[in-house]
Amino acid sequence: MAHDGHEATLLGAIGDDAFGSLVRNHLAALQVTDLLVTMRGSTTGTCIVIVDASGERTMLPDPGANAGLTTRDLPGSAFRSGDHLHLSGYTLLHAETRAIGMDALRRARDAGMTTSLDPASAAPLAKEPNILDPAISLIDVLIANEAEAEVLTGFTDPYRALAALADRVPTVVVKLGRHGSIAHRTSADRTSPPGDRPDHVAPDAPGESASARAIDAEVVDTTGAGDAFAAGFLPAWAAGHPLHDCLNAAARSAARAVARVGAGPSAAPPGE
Template sequence: MTLPTLDILGIGNAIVDVLAPTDDAFLAARSLAKGGMQLIDTAQAEALYAAMPSGVESSGGSAANTCAVAAALGAKVGFLGKVATDQLGDVFAHDIKATGVHFPTERLAGGAPTARCLILVTPDGQRTMNTFLGACVTFSERDVDAAEVARAKVVYLEGYLFDPPAAQAAFRAAAQAAHAAGRKVAITLSDPFCVGRHREAFRAFVAEEADILFANEAEILALYETDDFEKAAAMAAADVEIAALTRSEKGSIILSGGKRHAVAAQPAQVVDTTGAGDAYAAGFLAAWAKGLPLAEAGRWGSVAAAEVISHYGARPLADLKELVA
């Protein structure tokens, strides 16, 4: 068996994030559910983008954020995701490569434009996401390069990408390529609404293909259709080798091999919760790839999440290597 040359290969929606500060009145005027994520079409995306205050644009998408944060922690990282041959596609490709992430996916020519997520951040730090998926939903089995998958210790799959049927086939292909190469498969559930739309498919994938599961409290309750966290946690632990379950200010619980590790949340001044779960997964996987104990991997995840929520944007501003040390 060949040795891996990457620690993590992320697969997910390649999206350009546009973050802007706003207020509750702006959300109310547009009937936007605060703290939620909704999918929007081209016309809605253009109207909202025009109405938003000026913001910060960067390569985004949940798994792409995880990859960038993991790279900042010193992990060797690659990312597969679909952008178009347009200006925002250029922004995404340049930005993700600048973080040190390998990005080999072929671009979409002559189809939908590059995806963007318009993120409105209110003074309480809540983010309301409005996502136009564009080119990224065309990601399919053809875009899963088995050789790239085999290079990584773990392939990390983003639940948001689970929506289109082509992507579900891509996830299965990636998992099979990973396991054929003796690698691990990690998945994050991403969003309770996402889970609700595809619960049976998610449950089957988690039980049959996943080795490592990331979920927050709302997502894990949605997956196992219960309002009892301990029951859901036990069900997750029965399905996967490692379940890393985050609970905001209550920290996280890591379950593996009949053992339970409780990890405290790191103190943080909450400015913007965008990317907290993505950063946690990045810290966890970067530490796991180094062979560190699970409790320490959880601590790395908590440190990364705390840094990311202390400012606008889903990418770290401080030196994460220094923080985890």
């Protein structure tokens, strides 16, 4: 998001180790404001990523210092009216950090911020499908992949899953990988052109529906593609752009991410 010229702040924790210093320096180089708490005696979280020949990845995460975060570690300066809070579902899936995740959502709402959630991962979510219910009542945008949407609704058809989630969240996006993405915004004051409406979303549902194709790109590594999608979608959404344009912005960002190794943005200027 910062790579594309938008202000971005990261809340979290690092350990008092060399990797923590590296993370802080890397964020500064990307012009991301860090509100990271340094946990003395802890190690910085890491994630081992295994990428296969097709570019698909398997992750083995260790939250490290993040597991020690408490509600006391949330600075009041992070919650400002007009800003947006995007929360990773991993924060809510882990018992150690669930309280701080919920507190962040409540404080964001109280401050007049908009909020969004990425369910994070279908596998751990499947063990407790209702674990995100309290958070879903506090968000404006839900960005889920097809598997996560199925776990949350029980529908294998992503269009039916989208319709079910749209009854609970004002704006819902379901990512379909190489098949693109679909979305519905119940609170919109305009609608996308009829050709962009997913056929399976109730045609009389109030608001705006849209779909977008994935952008062709050589898939080198899918690590970070979902985060890149959100980084493209949310600024466009917050600016009030039509939903179809938001999905296209997300697709462009995701296409850049999968075309290179690693989860971070490329060194190329935005748009290249």
